[in-house]
Amino acid sequence: MSELKHCLQKLQNSGEKALGIFVTSGFPTIAATGPILEAIDAGGADFIELGMPFSDPLAEGKTIQMSSAVALDSGVTMDYTFEKARIFKEKSDTPILLMGYVNPILQYGLSNFFSSCQSSRVSAVILPDLPHKTRLSIRQKALDHGIDIVYLVAPTTSNDRLTAIDELSEGFVYAVSMTGLTGTSMPDKTVVMNYLKRVRSHVRRNPVLVGFGISSADDIKTLTENIDGCIVGSALIRLLEDVWQSETLSESDRMNRVTDFVRELKTGTGPVRKAGSARPVASSQ
Amino acid sequence: MKSTAHTSPFLSARGYDMPDEDGYFGEYGGAFVPEILGPALEELTAAFEDARSDPDFIRVLDDLLQTYVGRPTPLTYAARLTEEVGAPKIYLKREDLCHTGAHKINNTMGQVLLARRLGKKRIIAETGAGQHGVATATVCAHFGMQCIVYMGDEDIRRQALNVHRMRILGAEVRPASSGSRTLKDATNEAIRDWVTNVESTYYIIGSVVGPHPYPAMVREFQAIIGRETSRQLTLLEGRAYPDALLACIGGGSNAIGLFYPFLDLREVACYGVEAAGEGIEARHAATLTRGRQGVLHGALSYLLQNSEGQVQEAHSISAGLDYPGVGPEHAHLKDIGRVTILTATDEEALEAVSRLSRLEGIIPALETAHAIARVDEVATGMSADQSLVICCSGRGDKDMSTIAEYLSSRDE
Numbered sequence: 001m002s003e004l005k006h007c008l009q010k011l012q013n014s015g016e017k018a019l020g021i022f023v024t025s026g027f028p029t030i031a032a033t034g035p036i037l038e039a040i041d042a043g044g045a046d047f048i049e050l051g052m053p054f055s056d057p058l059a060e061g062k063t064i065q066m067s068s069a070v071a072l073d074s075g076v077t078m079d080y081t082f083e084k085a086r087i088f089k090e091k092s093d094t095p096i097l098l099m100g101y102v103n104p105i106l107q108y109g110l111s112n113f114f115s116s117c118q119s120s121r122v123s124a125v126i127l128p129d130l131p132h133k134t135r136l137s138i139r140q141k142a143l144d145h146g147i148d149i150v151y152l153v154a155p156t157t158s159n160d161r162l163t164a165i166d167e168l169s170e171g172f173v174y175a176v177s178m179t180g181l182t183g184t185s186m187p188d189k190t191v192v193m194n195y196l197k198r199v200r201s202h203v204r205r206n207p208v209l210v211g212f213g214i215s216s217a218d219d220i221k222t223l224t225e226n227i228d229g230c231i232v233g234s235a236l237i238r239l240l241e242d243v244w245q246s247e248t249l250s251e252s253d254r255m256n257r258v259t260d261f262v263r264e265l266k267t268g269t270g271p272v273r274k275a276g277s278a279r280p281v282a283s284s285q
Numbered sequence: 286m287k288s289t290a291h292t293s294p295f296l297s298a299r300g301y302d303m304p305d306e307d308g309y310f311g312e313y314g315g316a317f318v319p320e321i322l323g324p325a326l327e328e329l330t331a332a333f334e335d336a337r338s339d340p341d342f343i344r345v346l347d348d349l350l351q352t353y354v355g356r357p358t359p360l361t362y363a364a365r366l367t368e369e370v371g372a373p374k375i376y377l378k379r380e381d382l383c384h385t386g387a388h389k390i391n392n393t394m395g396q397v398l399l400a401r402r403l404g405k406k407r408i409i410a411e412t413g414a415g416q417h418g419v420a421t422a423t424v425c426a427h428f429g430m431q432c433i434v435y436m437g438d439e440d441i442r443r444q445a446l447n448v449h450r451m452r453i454l455g456a457e458v459r460p461a462s463s464g465s466r467t468l469k470d471a472t473n474e475a476i477r478d479w480v481t482n483v484e485s486t487y488y489i490i491g492s493v494v495g496p497h498p499y500p501a502m503v504r505e506f507q508a509i510i511g512r513e514t515s516r517q518l519t520l521l522e523g524r525a526y527p528d529a530l531l532a533c534i535g536g537g538s539n540a541i542g543l544f545y546p547f548l549d550l551r552e553v554a555c556y557g558v559e560a561a562g563e564g565i566e567a568r569h570a571a572t573l574t575r576g577r578q579g580v581l582h583g584a585l586s587y588l589l590q591n592s593e594g595q596v597q598e599a600h601s602i603s604a605g606l607d608y609p610g611v612g613p614e615h616a617h618l619k620d621i622g623r624v625t626i627l628t629a630t631d632e633e634a635l636e637a638v639s640r641l642s643r644l645e646g647i648i649p650a651l652e653t654a655h656a657i658a659r660v661d662e663v664a665t666g667m668s669a670d671q672s673l674v675i676c677c678s679g680r681g682d683k684d685m686s687t688i689a690e691y692l693s694s695r696d697e
Binding site: 054055056058059061065069072077078101102103104105106107108128129130131132133134135136151152153154155156157158161165176179180181184 | 307309312315316317318319320321322323324325463464469473476477480481482483484577578579580581582583585588590592593594595596
């Protein structure tokens with residue numbers, strides 16, 4: 001069982017929701033990524049998604065587009081990202097996932113890529129532009145190296161597709177909260193929650209985590225009621241942008257802000273319910 | 286070869302059966318897009334398959350192509366160019382005479398009918414030179430539909446005339462200001478818009494690029510170029526096919542439109558010309574010539590990219606060819622050796638604009654001029670009784686300021 005699966009299983013058993021934090025590798029500076037990963041970990045993130053920057057990130061809103069462009073301009077490479085993951089994993093048991101787009105990993109070579117994942121102790125890979133039906137042997141190569149491929153679903157995904165994607169996905173199923181880009185503000189939460197209930201009822205093999213547009217402990221508390229956790233990305237990137245622009249802050253001030261931010265988000269994940277009361281009750285509250 | 290007078294745009298080439306049901310041309314193609322769009326692409330594939338076998342759809346499209354677009358376009362014998370080149374007989378397929386000035390409207394007319402069939406009211410498009418944007422704005426005006434066109438900042442500057450045309454036609458032109466601020470970035474923005482508004486919106490892609498079914502669908506709507514050529518050659522030459530075909534390739538829609546009906550006839554040589562920009566060793570847009578396999582905008586094809594798989598900026602004086610990707614079918618046709626890929630530089634394209642203008646009284650678009658620039662090489666070894674058809678994909682009015690700017694900076 002991968003570190004990611006093990007981690008999510010443990011949380012599920014204790015009735016606690018998972019909090020995944022996304023950060024772009026090499027943003028806001030090359031030197032910052034190592035300390036930022038540690039600061040996120042110190043705040044209590046259950047896993048970290050390290051973004052592999054790509055020149056043409058189709059699913060990203062302005063914030064993550066900007067962070068990817070900054071990282072690429074400062075010379076971030078795939079090997080740099082693996083190095084940061086490896087060094088982080090020497091000191092932490094928190095699972096690391098990589099998130100990015102298909103083309104850079106094709107150029108790196110699929111076998112090379114997944115063996116580097118293995119040697120850097122990366123648990124899983126998320127590729128928003130990887131369709132569940134494809135000729136590329138990405139999923140098989142990942143499985144051969146013991147790496148999970150997390151597939152995404154969206155509000156437009158039919159029930160049949162949900163079932164098909166659940167069959168392929170390993171680790172969890174990533175439920176995109178809305179038809180939109182990362183960092184878009186959350187629409188009516190009732191609509192999102194109804195959609196997540198539908199996802200939950202058709203995804204039977206995997207935990208379900210929600211992402212896109214989540215920025216507060218309150219969002220997390222509400223949206224994870226019927227599912228297993230959530231992922232926050234753009235909100236952290238915006239914080240990093242702010243604190244790095246503020247010249248009066250020292251390095252440790254900045255890292256404390258990151259840790260505090262994650263710690264505050266983590267208050268939204270419980271555990272709040274005793275066994276037996278986890279089932280949603282329509283009349284409650 | 287079919288030489289019937291049937292005008293259906295949906296006859297396919299015999300003996301050439303691509304893409305397969307998953308949208309692959311050999312190893313190229315596919316649909317590498319966020320899951321949000323997956324169901325919409327399946328819906329579009331089904332609607333397209335349904336439409337292409339619906340006599341009513343075909344009749345309506347045929348009628349619009351004749352009475353609104355101005356088809357069939359002439360096949361013009363280029364007498365003085367033929368004389369200067371020597372041999373073979375050179376014909377120009379006059380897509381420059383389509384309404385709006387280029388072949389792009391063949392596709393936008395087909396796709397807007399599909400959008401209506403799907404009940405979509407909001408249309409988005411990307412554009413480079415602005416020809417596809419104008420062609421989209423035009424059909425949207427014709428049908429009273431909302432139209433938003435994404436265009437790179439740099440292209441908005443160098444194709445100002447087409448920006449004015451789109452606005453007069455009632456379209457909103459939204460600048461794409463990331464990256465190289467050209468066609469690639471406009472396409473990113475259009476896809477992001479579609480991800481956000483997929484329920485209400487139809488995305489009219491302007492070339493044989495993007496996820497399945499777009500490369501196959503745009504090809505079908507453009508194949509009327511080759512089918513008319515075949516009928517017209519039958520009358521002019523007594524034979525339904527030429528000895529050689531020549532077209533420029535950016536994304537590759539005019540080229541595939543001309544080539545497709547002849548792909549099963551091995552005796553018809555096909556030549557595609559890419560933009561070599563400032564030179565093939567300098568900044569260029571010659572994706573098939575210098576690119577490697579990669580995924581951009583939803584398809585696996587050839588791609589200009591660095592060793593890390595980051596997409597590189599293309600360069601061409603012609604905004605319509607200034608794109609680091611290319612249609613997946615062209616990647617396949619190059620690999621199997623069915624199409625020969627050549628290149629022409631900015632300078633050579635400019636000379637070709639002058640040459641065709643002076644010899645034939647036809648000012649071609651800068652895109653088209655890349656094909657014209659290689660006519661002597663293609664003609665080498667051909668005889669006077671043979672024929673060569675060049676796709677005159679667009680007219681050069683839109684490029685007058687670019688050409689003037691280039692010439693004055695060169696003369697300084």
